[in-house]
Every structure is written in structure tokens, then in C-alpha cells.
Amino acid sequence: MSFQLSILKILAGQPEGRARLAVLRNYLTVFYTSGPEWTARMKRLAERAPGLNIFGQKLVERDSGHWIITEGGRAFLASLERAAGTITQERASERAIEETIEKPLAS
Template sequence: MSFQITVLKVLAGHPEGRASVADLTRYVAVLSCSGADWSERMKRLAARAPGLDIFSSGYVLREDSGWLITDVGRRFLASIETPVMEARLEPVFDASAAPVAVGPHTNVIHLSEHEFTRRRRAAQNATEEQIGETAWRQVP
């Protein structure tokens, strides 16, 4: 089934959704050998479409010049590529469980205080280093 998904992807990427059988074979071979990422992705998509038959479903038409993806085929491909929203066991946001703010904007970081604290720490560290150097020089 992942082969048929790959065919849909290749055709969807071609101008007008059409490719000769030779081009299609070459592109499918390149993608199939491109690594585990592609193979795993196609397997995941194929799992979302068990029993897929791209010809009997009308997703791909065979013509003398090659194969053509139909509008139905494009919609099908888009539908299996769309991530499924899994049901959540808990609500994303429960207003009754939200903490009640005390005072104005309790979640704001005051950058002016932060900068003052950084400067004070830097001055303390510099002073401690100077004291350490002075003490080292005074040792007999």
C-alpha cells in the first residue's frame, strides 16, 4: 500500500498531476531508496488507508501518455496527510482551576529590578575576586 501512496505523492508533485510511466518509475525508485524517513512516512500514511487501490477508487487514471492523479485523488491524499486530532482526556484550559491573580500583573518580570540585581552581583563578584587577590599577595 505504501507504494500506491508514493505514486500519489509523485503524481501530485508533477505539473498537471501527470507523469509518464518511465518518469514515475524513476521517481518512485529514488524515493523508495532515499532512506528510512521516507519509508516510515509512507507506511504511516498507508496505515490510514487500508485496502487502498488507487485505480479502482478513481484516484489515478491510466492514459497512453502516462498516469494522471484526479481531483478526487488529490483530495484523498490531502485527507490522509492531515494530522488527526486525538481526543484529549483533560481540557486544555480549565478556568475554574486557574490561579487567581493577586495584585496587578503577578506574572510580569520587572526587567529594571533584574538589571539592578545583575549589576549588584557583578560588583560583589568583582569585589570578592579583588579581596582574594589581595589576600593571596599578603601571604608570607
């Protein structure tokens, strides 16, 4: 489940909420090999989303080689993060992560 949440987070930070699979893989590699913070955060969020299925729940769609977060996916992610009640230190870490997501990676 935390892997699927990572995909939602990455797509939410992309222009138009869409990215090619290669770009998603690049971000996932960076986040899951950069230290324990990302993994721990995604696991905490995943505890609030048992049974998550990003395709079955129509939170993410596939189109012409891209994965696209839907409005429902954005709303789900926002409500999940509000419910998590992140603390100040996590917000600072998240801002750094969001800045990384917004920078283009080579695909």
C-alpha cells in the same frame, strides 16, 4: 498500500498531476533508495488507508502513456495527510521531498 501512496504523492507534485510510467519509476527508485524516511512516512500514511486501490477508487487514471492523479485523488491525499497530523520535523523532510519531486528527472 504505501507504494500506491507514493504514486499519489509523486503525481500530485507533477505538472498537471501527470507523469509517464518511466518518470514514476525514476522517482520511486530515488525515494525508496535514499534512506528510511520516505518508506517510514508512506507506511504511516498507509495505516490510515487500508484497502487502498488507486485505480479501483479512481484516484489515478491512465491516459496515452501517462498516469494522472484525479481531483478525487488529490482530495483523498490531502485528507489523509491532514488526518496524519504530521509533526514539524516531517514537514521539513516533506518540503525537501516536494522540492525533489518538482525538479524534472530524465526519463
